[in-house]
Amino acid sequence: MHKILVTGAGGFIGSHLTEALVRGGASVRAFVHYNSFNNWGWLETLDKAVMENVEIFAGDIRDPHGVYAAMEDIATVYHLAALIAIPYSYHSPDAYVDTNIKGTLNILQAARQRDIERILLTSTSEVYGTAQYIPIDEKHSFQGQSPYSATKIGADRLAESFYRSFALPLTLVRPFNTFGPRQSARAIIPTIITQLLQGFNELKLGSLSPTRDFVYVQDTVNGFIRIAESPKTIGEEINIATESEISIGEVAEILIREINPAAKILPEEKRIRPEKSEVNRLCGSNKKIKALTTWKQEYTFKEGIRKTIDWFRDSENIKKYKPGIYNV
DSSP states (O other), X not given: OOEEEEETTTSHHHXXXXXXXXXXXXXXXXXXXXXXXXXXXXXXXXXXXXXXXXXXXEEOTTOHHHHHHHTTTOSEEEEOOOOOOHXXXXXOHHHHIIIIIIHHHHXXXXXXXXXXXXXXXXXXGGGGOSOSSSSBOTTSOOOOOSHHHHHHHHHHHHHHHHHHHHOOOEEEEEEOEEEOTTOOTTSHHXXXXXXXXXXXXXXXXXXXXXXXXXXXXXXXXXXXXXXXXXXXXXXXXXXXXXXXXXXXXXXXXXXXXXXXXXXXEEEOGGGSOOTTTOOOBOOBOOHHHHHHSSOOOOOOHHHHHHHHHHHHHXXXXXXXXXXXXXXX
16 A cells, blocks of 8 residues: 655644645655653544554654655655744744754755655745735745745755656645644634633734735645645745735734624734745746646635634534634
């Protein structure tokens, strides 16, 4: 059976991808971050029938020996393991270099040694910085507006060098702002929803004017899978985007109307990025992914928001969050 490795499998997108691959009949090895509690992240919440078909590998993406061991007998690698919170990257950039750049190098080196058939490496729309034109296509320039985005640019370019130098069969997958069930509260939509569902009448937020291209998680997962299926995508950098944008303030107002119309927005200084670090506008082109694969957007923003709110309304889910604190 075609065996797949998913790194970062215990995280938000990684757990949804693992679930989708298993339901599609794949044999999946899930690389999760080793911890003394033997906690597998969001994989802990998946149906037993799914987890019976998942092989857990606990390790550290920064350790080349563990990464090499995890790739034994693997045909395809989906590399999602990363540090992603932008505020945390301001005061701990070393950790981002070690995880995002060195971790990617470990994947690339092991893939060469193991003769892996396909490698999908996760990029981010943050590598573009504030849009110079709309929609942002894959030819758009890069701008490191945070230590996080700088390390992702570095990882992307390292991957490009391995494709060009060693013909490694890889693709850079660049999701725009994915949202949905299981997302951490360091992201804006869970931050808003959890505060509102806990009855907060003062909604603490940062900048309201930046716009984002929000993609529901199932569409992002679908994009990864469709990209892996197409031989035309090898050596390419590919956006997963909706070609639409909405401001953070508009998102907040939509969620306030849906959940707690009495709530008011209260700007909080510590949640605002430094002026030159804020990415003011993101709206991605999906022309390339549609040209090279069979992917298409299946969920509107409105449909995705409803599904996300419904998930958070479950007491077993929302109790995992701490809406009273700023989650960096």
